[in-house]
Amino acid sequence: MRAVFLICIAIAPCSVLGLWPIPRNLQTGTTLVKLASTFNIKVDIDNPPQDLLDAVSQANTYIQTDKLQRLVVGRGANDSAALGQAPTLPGLTLSLLTSDAPESANCYRSCTAYWDPQRRILSHSPKRWNVCHSDCKFHSRVVQRLDDLRIALAPISIVNDIPAFPYRGFMLDTARNFFPVADIKRTLDAMSWVKINMFHWHVVDSQSFPLDIPAFPEIASKGAYSSSEIYSAADVQDIVSYAGARGIDVLVEIDTPGHTAVIASSHPEHIACSQASPWTDFANEPPAGQLRLASAATTNFTAQLISSIAKTLPSSLFSTGGDELNTNCYAEDAQTQADLAKSGRTLEQALNVFTQATHKSLTDLGKTPVVWEEMVLEHTVTLPKDTVVMVWISSQHASSVAAKNFRIVHAPSDYFYLDCGAGEWLGNNPSGNSWCDPFKTWQKSYTFDPLASLTTAQRSLVLGGQQLLWTEQSSPENVDSIVWPRAASSAEVISLIFWTGATLPDGTARNVASALPRLHDLRYRMVRRGVRAIALQPHFCVLRPGVCDLRS
C-alpha cells in the first residue's frame, strides 16, 4: 500500500457535502455523530508506508486545528437538539480491504492518484489503480465546531473513488513576477486539498530566468530579477519533494524557441530580435527575443539546456513550450536568414530540425515532451506520437488536436485562465482591457466540458486539464486570492468529469448551484489553513445556500 492517502475532512449540513471533488459513489446515512475532542485517526495496517502515516498525521492535525464552524447557521439551529443526543465517536481506524471484501465501517478513503515513490511518477495504469483504489468506506464526513467536534449523517460510504482522468493540474508562471519557494509550497498544499496532482511550472520566460540550470548557471545569474530571485537546484528538489509527498507531480516547462528574450543577457549570440523595437512587431508582449532556431549552435545549446534541467527532475513529462512564435523576428534577423540560406531550409523546416533536437534530449532521458497547441496546429514539425498537447488559445481547438491523434491537456483561455479580467497591464493605454476579458469565474470554469467537441473514439486522448495563472498582474501578494478557490473548479472534473464522471453521486447532473455550497466550505477551510482564498459571495449568502442565486 504505497498510495498517497488523502483523507477527506468535510464540513456541511445534509444538503451540503464538503467533499471536493465529490466522490463518484457516495451514500450518506441519517445518524448524527459527534467527534470526541480527542478524536483521532489510527492506522491498523501491517507495515504501513510512511507516506500513509504522514497523511494520517496531517489529517489529525487539520481536524484539531481547522476549528471550522458549521457554515450554515440555519441548519445548526435545526439540528442542535439532535446533536445534543448524538453519540460521540472516539476515533477511526484505517485498515485495508481486499477488493472482494465486504464494506467495513472502518476503512479509509483511497488516494487520488497512485504515486510511485521509486519512479517518482504519477501512474494511472489499471493495475495500480486497483491497488490504490480498493473499495472501501470512510466512516463519514466530519463536521467541526470551535468547541465541539462532530460527525453528521453517518454512515457515509465512498466506493470506487477513482478520478476519470489522470491529469488534474495547475500552472503557475514564475517569470513575469517571482514567487518565493514558500508561496509555491503553500500553493501545493492547497492543490493537494482539492486533489490536483500536477504542478505545471512555467518557470522561465522572456522577462526573467529564475531557474538555476546546473550546466548553465550564467543564464539565471544574469537573467533573474536578482540573486535572491533564483530557484537553486536545491530549491527545485525541495519543491519536487514537497509536491511528491502530497501526490503531486511537477511538470517543468522551458518555453522554446519563443519566450526566451532574457537568455540574451548571458548568451546574446543565441537570441534573434533581442529587445527589438517596437516590440509589437516582434512579440506578443515585451520584450522581443527568440532563440535562433536555424542555428546549429543554438539548437545544440537549447538541447543541452533542456537536458541539463530535465535529468534532475523525476517527472516523466517535460514541456518545451512552443507557443507564440513570431516569424517576423526571424525575417529581420540577418543571422537566421544566413543560417537558412546556408542550410537551404525554410523556417518551418528549421523549426522541425530544432524541435527534433530538443525533443530527442528528452526522449533520450525516457521523458515525454509536452507542447503548446501551436506546435501541432500552426507548424509542421514532427512530434513523438505520445507528445502531450496543451490546448490554450480556445477550447474549440481541442478537436483539431485530437484529429491529429495527440493527447490533450485542456488549458483553454476561454475557461481556465485565472488572470483574465484584470484590465490592461501594458503602460500608456488607459482605455485598454484584459486581452482575455472577462474574468473567468469558477462557475464558468465549472461548466467546461472536456469531451464536448470530441468523438467517442477521441475521448481516450484526453489526459485531463488545468487552470493557469500568468503573472503579468500577479505576485506573492495576490496569488492565493486570484487562484483559490477558483482553481478547484477544474479539479472537480471540470464538472465532475475529470474526477468522477458527468453526474453527481445522487444521479443529478453536475451544476454550479449544488457545487457552490461545497466550494464555500472549501474556501473557508483554506482560509483557516493560511491560504488567503477569496470570498465568492457575501457571507450572508454562504450561510444560506441558494438564497443568492440569480433565480431563487
Next chain:
Amino acid sequence: MRAVFLICIAIAPCSVLGLWPIPRNLQTGTTLVKLASTFNIKVDIDNPPQDLLDAVSQANTYIQTDKLQRLVVGRGANDSAALGQAPTLPGLTLSLLTSDAPESANCYRSCTAYWDPQRRILSHSPKRWNVCHSDCKFHSRVVQRLDDLRIALAPISIVNDIPAFPYRGFMLDTARNFFPVADIKRTLDAMSWVKINMFHWHVVDSQSFPLDIPAFPEIASKGAYSSSEIYSAADVQDIVSYAGARGIDVLVEIDTPGHTAVIASSHPEHIACSQASPWTDFANEPPAGQLRLASAATTNFTAQLISSIAKTLPSSLFSTGGDELNTNCYAEDAQTQADLAKSGRTLEQALNVFTQATHKSLTDLGKTPVVWEEMVLEHTVTLPKDTVVMVWISSQHASSVAAKNFRIVHAPSDYFYLDCGAGEWLGNNPSGNSWCDPFKTWQKSYTFDPLASLTTAQRSLVLGGQQLLWTEQSSPENVDSIVWPRAASSAEVISLIFWTGATLPDGTARNVASALPRLHDLRYRMVRRGVRAIALQPHFCVLRPGVCDLRS
C-alpha cells in the same frame, strides 16, 4: 502648528519621482546625495505638537525599515560612479518658516489637510489651509538601498503643496463581508501614504449589521454575522482615533431606507418586504427588505438610530445613504399602503417626511448629511442646501447634481469602483459577468476629469472624489490587493486635479505614462510596509519605465 505631518519618502531615478501625489510645484536639482546609515529627521520648532513628533518618528522608522532598493536597475548602474562620490547627509532638521520667509534648505513638506484635534474634524477653510500649508521645502526625495541610504538630485523644492479639493476619500463596505479592525487600520495606513483624508465607512447593509449602536445593541447582536464580527463602540473610537492621527476623517454611513433588510432580525416591525422572494422583484441584490418609510414609528426609530451613532463620531459629515430604493417593495407591503392611505401621502411625500426626520437628527448635532445621487436625481425630497451628494451611477450624472446646486463627491462606478470585473457573484449563473464590467484599471481611474462636465461656476461644488470597494467578492484575504495601489489614482487628483491641478510640475499634462513609474515605487513601498498591494506589471517592466508601454 497643528498640521498632520506627512513626510514624503520617495524612491526613484531622475525621471521617476516617487512622490504621490506629486506636489503642485516641484523642482529638483542634480546633486546626488547619500543618506547616512544613521540618517535622522529632527524637529527644531518651539513647543512642537505631538502629532508632528509622532509623524517624524514614523518617517524615521520608515526610512530605516523600508530598505527599498532603487527599482530601476539600469539607472543604478549608470550613476553608480556618481553615487560613490556623493556626499553623505547625516540628517535633516525641520523648522517652521513664516509665509514670507525665503525658502530654506531645512523645511518640511506640509500636511495634506488641516486636522483640528479639538473639533476632531478635517477643515478646508482658507484660513486654516494657510496655517497648514505654509510655503516650505523638504530637502529632497529619499532613495534607499538595502545597505546604502541615499538621496538623489538635491536640492528639491516643494512649495505651496496644497490639494485642489478637500475630499480625497476611500470607501469600504464592511457589511457584505466583515473586516477586522486590524484590516481597517492597515488600510488607513496605506491611505495616509497617498494622502487620502476621508474614510467613507459603509459599515452596515442588508446582509449584516456589524455596528454596535449604543441605544440599539440588539441590531448588531442579532444582525451581525457573529458576535466576533461586531465593531464595538470602543472599536469605532479606536478606528476614528487611528484615522485622525493620520489626518483622516471618518464618514460613517447608515444606508436608509433601502439596504436595511438585516434590521428585520431584531425589529421586524420596521422592515417591509423582508426577504421577499424572488428577491429580484424587491431589491438590486439579495436579501430584500427596506425600512417602512411611511411609518411614523419607523421614521422615529431611524432618526434615533442615526442620532445615537452620529453623536459618538467627531466628523462633521454623516451619510444617510439613500440609494437603490425599490418602490415595488412598498407597493406590496400592506402596512406601508395602510400608512400612506392614513396620512394621505404619496410614497415620494412619505420619503420626504422620512428624510427630513433623519436629516434633522444630524443637523441637530451640527452635522452635514451626505447622500447618494438618487436622493437628488430620482426623488423629490427636500435636502439641506449644504448636503453632500455622492455621484456613483455614472460620471455623467455629476452635471445633473451640480445643476441642482449640491456639493459633489465623485464616486462614479464607471471610473472608481474597485470591485468591477470580478465576474458574477450571484449563484447559479455560470455565464454571468460583473455588472460594472470591465475592471477599472488604475489608468482608467487616473484619466477621470472631475471638472469635465461642469460649468466654470459649478466647479466650486466639487468637494473631491473617492474610489470604492463593495465587498460581495472581497474579504480580508484580498482587500490589500484589490485596493492597492489602484486607490492611489483618485488620491492624485484623479489626474492631479484633486491634489495640485491639471498639469505636472514640469508643465506637461498629467498622463498615465509618467505616473506609472511613481505608482510602481509606491506599490513596492506598500509591500515592504506590509500592505499586500498587487503587481501592476511584470517586474521586468517596473525596472524599465516605458519599455512595456503599448507604444514604445
